[in-house]
Amino acid sequence: MSILIIGGFEGSMFSKGRSYRGFIFIGPALVFLLLIIIYPLLTIFPQSFQEFRNQTFRFVGLVQYKRLLSDELFWLSIRLTIIFTVGTVVLHQVFGWALALLLNARWPNIQLRNVFRAALLLPWIFSAPASALLWRLLYYSRGMLSYISQQLLGFRISFLSDPNWALPAVLVVFTWNFYPLYMLLILGGLQAIPRSMYEAAKVDGANRVQSFWKITLPQMSGILMTMILIDFITTFVQFALVWVMTKGGPLRSTYLVSFYLYEKGLLTSKFGYASALSVIIALIIFVFMFINLRYFRGGSS
Amino acid sequence: MFLFGFHRWRNRGQYSVGCECQGYKNEGGRDMRKWFVLCMLSVLFVGLPGFSSGQQGTPAEEKTKLIWSEWWDVEWGDDTVEWIIASFEEKNPGVEVQTIFAPNDQMFGKLLTVAQSDEAPDVMGMEGHWAVAIDKLGVLADLDPLLEKDPDFRSKLPNSALMPWQGETKIVWLYMMAYHFFYNTKTFAQKGVEPPDSWDSLPAVLRKLRDPDNLRYGLALQFSLRQTEHMTTRMFMTPLVAFGGRLLDENDQVAFDSPEGVEVLEYWKKMIDEDLVYPDPLDTDPRNTYELMAEEAVSMMLIGPWVQSVVEQSNPDVQLASAPPFGGSAATGSGISLSAKTKHPEIAWEFMKHLWSDEVAIKMVEEKSMMWATKKAFESPAIQKNLILKYQPAMINDPESQSIPILPEMEDLFRMLSENMQAYYLGRKDAEAAVAEAAEYWSQVLAEYR
Numbered sequence: 001m002s003i004l005i006i007g008g009f010e011g012s013m014f015s016k017g018r019s020y021r022g023f024i025f026i027g028p029a030l031v032f033l034l035l036i037i038i039y040p041l042l043t044i045f046p047q048s049f050q051e052f053r054n055q056t057f058r059f060v061g062l063v064q065y066k067r068l069l070s071d072e073l074f075w076l077s078i079r080l081t082i083i084f085t086v087g088t089v090v091l092h093q094v095f096g097w098a099l100a101l102l103l104n105a106r107w108p109n110i111q112l113r114n115v116f117r118a119a120l121l122l123p124w125i126f127s128a129p130a131s132a133l134l135w136r137l138l139y140y141s142r143g144m145l146s147y148i149s150q151q152l153l154g155f156r157i158s159f160l161s162d163p164n165w166a167l168p169a170v171l172v173v174f175t176w177n178f179y180p181l182y183m184l185l186i187l188g189g190l191q192a193i194p195r196s197m198y199e200a201a202k203v204d205g206a207n208r209v210q211s212f213w214k215i216t217l218p219q220m221s222g223i224l225m226t227m228i229l230i231d232f233i234t235t236f237v238q239f240a241l242v243w244v245m246t247k248g249g250p251l252r253s254t255y256l257v258s259f260y261l262y263e264k265g266l267l268t269s270k271f272g273y274a275s276a277l278s279v280i281i282a283l284i285i286f287v288f289m290f291i292n293l294r295y296f297r298g299g300s301s
Numbered sequence: 302m303f304l305f306g307f308h309r310w311r312n313r314g315q316y317s318v319g320c321e322c323q324g325y326k327n328e329g330g331r332d333m334r335k336w337f338v339l340c341m342l343s344v345l346f347v348g349l350p351g352f353s354s355g356q357q358g359t360p361a362e363e364k365t366k367l368i369w370s371e372w373w374d375v376e377w378g379d380d381t382v383e384w385i386i387a388s389f390e391e392k393n394p395g396v397e398v399q400t401i402f403a404p405n406d407q408m409f410g411k412l413l414t415v416a417q418s419d420e421a422p423d424v425m426g427m428e429g430h431w432a433v434a435i436d437k438l439g440v441l442a443d444l445d446p447l448l449e450k451d452p453d454f455r456s457k458l459p460n461s462a463l464m465p466w467q468g469e470t471k472i473v474w475l476y477m478m479a480y481h482f483f484y485n486t487k488t489f490a491q492k493g494v495e496p497p498d499s500w501d502s503l504p505a506v507l508r509k510l511r512d513p514d515n516l517r518y519g520l521a522l523q524f525s526l527r528q529t530e531h532m533t534t535r536m537f538m539t540p541l542v543a544f545g546g547r548l549l550d551e552n553d554q555v556a557f558d559s560p561e562g563v564e565v566l567e568y569w570k571k572m573i574d575e576d577l578v579y580p581d582p583l584d585t586d587p588r589n590t591y592e593l594m595a596e597e598a599v600s601m602m603l604i605g606p607w608v609q610s611v612v613e614q615s616n617p618d619v620q621l622a623s624a625p626p627f628g629g630s631a632a633t634g635s636g637i638s639l640s641a642k643t644k645h646p647e648i649a650w651e652f653m654k655h656l657w658s659d660e661v662a663i664k665m666v667e668e669k670s671m672m673w674a675t676k677k678a679f680e681s682p683a684i685q686k687n688l689i690l691k692y693q694p695a696m697i698n699d700p701e702s703q704s705i706p707i708l709p710e711m712e713d714l715f716r717m718l719s720e721n722m723q724a725y726y727l728g729r730k731d732a733e734a735a736v737a738e739a740a741e742y743w744s745q746v747l748a749e750y751r
Contacts, residue, residue, distance in 0.1 A: 055439040141581030142516065161525070161583030163727065249526035250583055250723050266413050267712050269437050 041282065048275035057272070064276035074277070076252060077260040078284075084171055084256060085235045091175040092231055093224075096182035103183075104190045124180035132244035135173045136160065139245075160246055163253035170241050170254050178234075182227055189223040190216065229292045233285055257281060364397040365645055367652055368422040370412060372405040376607045377669050378614060384664075389655045396648055406528055406588075409434075409712065416440045423643040424652055427472045427636050429464060430530055430711035435638075436471055442641040443469040447650055454654055461697070462674040464636065466707050474634030474674040475656055476665065478605040479696035480539045482520075482624040483689065488600040496601075496624040500543055500568070507577040510600050521579035521599045522569055524723060525586040529715035532722060534705055535603050538631040540565045542703045549706055555747065557718075558740035566725050566732040573726065583723060595619060606689045609670045622688035629701030634674060666690065672697070709750045717742045 023030075048064055050057040068074050099120055107113035126134065138145050139159040149157040159169040193216065201211045217224075239258035242248060248255040248263075261281070265274025374382050386398045401422055403411040409431045415421055421440045435441060448455045448463075448470065462474040482503075484496050492510060497503040503520075510519030523531050537557075538548055546561025572578050579585065579599055593599040594608070595615035601624075602608055609621045637656060643649045655661065662673040666681055670689035684690045696702060708714060721735040730738070 055437070139584075141584055158581050158584060161581055247526045247529075249720065251720060251727065251729065263713070263716075266410060266417075267434065268710055269413070269417070269434060 044275045044278050047271060048279045050272045050275075052269060052271040060272065064272045065280075067273060068276050068280065073252075073255070073260060074257075077255050077257040080167065080253070080255055081236060081257040084167060084174075084238070085232055087168075087171050088174050088235045089228055089231045091171070092179055092182045093228070095175065095179040096186045096227075099179070099183045100186035100190055103187055120183060121180045123176050124178065126177060128174075128177060128238075128240035129244050131173055131177045132241045135169075135176075136245055139169055161250050163251045166246055166250055166253045170245055173245070174235065174238060174241055178231075182231065185223060185227050186220070189220045193219045225292055225295060229289060232288055232292075236285060237281070364395055365648055367396055367398045367424065367645060367648055368401060369398055369424045369426075369652070370401040370403075370408065370415075370422040371426040372403060372408045373426065374400075374402050375404055375614075376610050377665075377671075378610070381664075381669060385656070385661055388660065389652055392655075393648070393651065396652075398652065413438075419642070421640045421642060423640050423645060423649040425638045425640065426475075427638040428530070429472065429633060429636070429705060429707045430715065432464070432466055432471055432638070432707050433709040433711065436466060440641055441466075441471040442639040442643075442646070443471065444473060444639060445470050447639075451654070454657070457657060457675050457677065459674065459676055459679065461632075461704065462634065462636075464634075464707055472636040472638050472707075473653075473657075474636040476671045477632065477634035477674045477693075477697055478607075478672055479630040479632045479693060479699075479702055480535045480603060480605055481626070481630055481692070481696060482601050482603055483606070483608050483621045484601040484624055485594070485597060486620050486622050486688070487618075488597060496622070497627075498625045499627050500540060504572060504575070504577060507572065511577060513576060516579075516598055518579040518599055519577070520572075520601045520603070521585055521590045521593055522573070522582035523585050523587050523590055524582040524719075524726060525584055525589075526716065526719055526723070527586040528588075529712070529719040531587050531604075532719040533715040534631055534633065536569065537562075537565055537718065537722065538703075538705065539603060540568060542629045542631050542701070543627050544568075547703065553706070553747070555740045555743045558736045562736040562740075563732040566722060566735060570726065570732075583726060591615070594621075606670050606672055606693060609689050620688070623690070623692050626692050626696050626699070629699055629703065630696050631705055632697045632702045633705040636674075708747065710746050714743050714746060 047057065049059060049061060051060045051064070103113065103117055103120075123131070137143055140146065141156065141158045141161070145159065146156045149155070157165055159165045197215050197219075198211055201215055206214065237258050238256065239262060242254050242256050242259045243262070246254045248259045257277070261274055261277050264270050264277060369386075371382065382400065386400070389398060390396060401411070401415070405428075408426065409428070412421070412425060412431065412435055416435055416438045421435075421438075425435075427435070427441075432441065444463075458473065462477065463470045464472040464474065466472075482497065488510070489496060494506055494509045497506045507519035510517070512518070523536060525532075541548065541557060541561055544561040544564050546559050546565070547556040550556040569578075569582075573582060579590075579593065587604065590599060590602055590604075591608070591611050592615065594602055594612045597616075597619065606623075609619075612619050612621065637653055639646070639649055639653060657673075657675055659675070659677055662675045662678040663681065663683070665671040665673045666678050666687070667683050670687055672678065672684075672690055672693045678684070679694050684694060718739040721730065721739040724730040725732050725735040
């Protein structure tokens, strides 16, 4: 969505004689954005200063924010979510880059490359709940992965019932599910870099590593920043995996902020408190977006 | 959009679209033809379904639509739920009953969502631990006036089936149960083992059933957070009652942080340490255990009578039976509530009464082994012959059995107790600290609602 908006508001849309046509094309997306994102955001903000009791809302000022900021569970969920998000983003980039560079290299057999590329895309076709169910079977104490850990390490790892392993286990699933998206984005960016630049660098005596650092990365910086931004936002609010796999356990080791929001907002109908939490989550994302876009603008210029 | 596109297409020779350069009239004309065709197709795709649905609508519009939320397709089978609906619609031809289905462990979230968006079903399948959270949204009707107006129907129900919350009856149990052990009769016969008749005899029975090399065990414990209600009411409260403890005392104060509460945690821990139960209980939930029962990898389960109906859907050859009573147990039910915002209260009430009709009660007792909450069902001779139900009336009515109370924020309370139990089983806390911390949290929450 942010790509659509960023792309849609590039300079030409507002130039005279074209603005109306531009709005026709981005109109549906704008309406969707207003209804699904802007309107709820505007509703949640005033609700965060209210308390829901006896089926009515009453104004309580900053009470919800005070409760939130003094709640240990909130800080725990934020900490876990940041660890989860950073870990996932890093792994998406590592796998995305590695596989994209592999696919972008010269292959002796084009068909083999195409088959390999199609196979690498397979995890992406699973929805998050389906991935969670599939991996739960693999992680089960008598499942394949526990068996492998027994053979390799001499003891069985109970991935989803050990608080030390549960969060990494969920992180692996999310990485597996979405690395194809980032692989494709990086691959697209790599293929847009003119070969002549690499040839010129080769003539100048640059090796592969130098070419990567001096040509590939700078050329890809725009895409890279956008990808990280999207990845951060989507990962930060990830809910389905935790819901299906662990329900925030064991011992709240996978108690992500989205799950905390679900418990407070839906299960206990504490709408004011949940709204305050939503506002804080939105602020965190906005801050990250601001830093990212500033760097992106600075990098591209 | 259609008129705009058509206008541009007609005047395509006069200006071009998408490019302000001169001399591109032909491209502009082709663009406009594409634009016009796209508009026409959009109109057709959007308009046709709406046009056709209007022609089919008439018969359905004449019937009153009643929405029933339920999870029982999984436990009783689709055909049973459809039979219940069909038998009601036959007597009430002007009514069409539609169901909203979700599995039990997802129904609470579903009900909350529809209730919060003011679309609560007319008749709702309801568990006791959901009631307060849903009532908070003003969705549950007080059933007392309806029961008072209908003394004949009221006299069919045992008093224990009516569940009050803050002085009003918000749920009536559809079926009741005492949680207990249900065992695989074939496995026990093959091993020459008699079912346990007390909590003390259970470990010895499990030793005889244990076959770790083939991953066969007598019992699986369910300590996963994926279903905290099960962990609290069955894994904790059931033995707590049997050991002489209580969840709440007579003044509704938290009472499980007691020697009996500690004893419950230590009882299961001993079984885990001696490898008497299926491995990895912290990652096992009831759904896993139904599968293990169907595969006959586990021979017993501490659960309610619906287990037979669920397991036989996966393996019709499994025949379960209830172990003899161990003394008091945790007793509860699953029930029905009426929406306070239903547009058809009379029809909805008639449907509710149909659920407790003799016709439905007898079928559910005889075919689905469900302890239907009517006096007639309790007294039915069929219960004594039913391997699953034969001890249920005595256990439910046992003065030592305790009813699971309706409490506020029960999902949260269950979670807190379940997490503390997990902490104990992971060695992070001792048993006393685990129950004490859970009890403290319960006391804080309950105090907010007093």
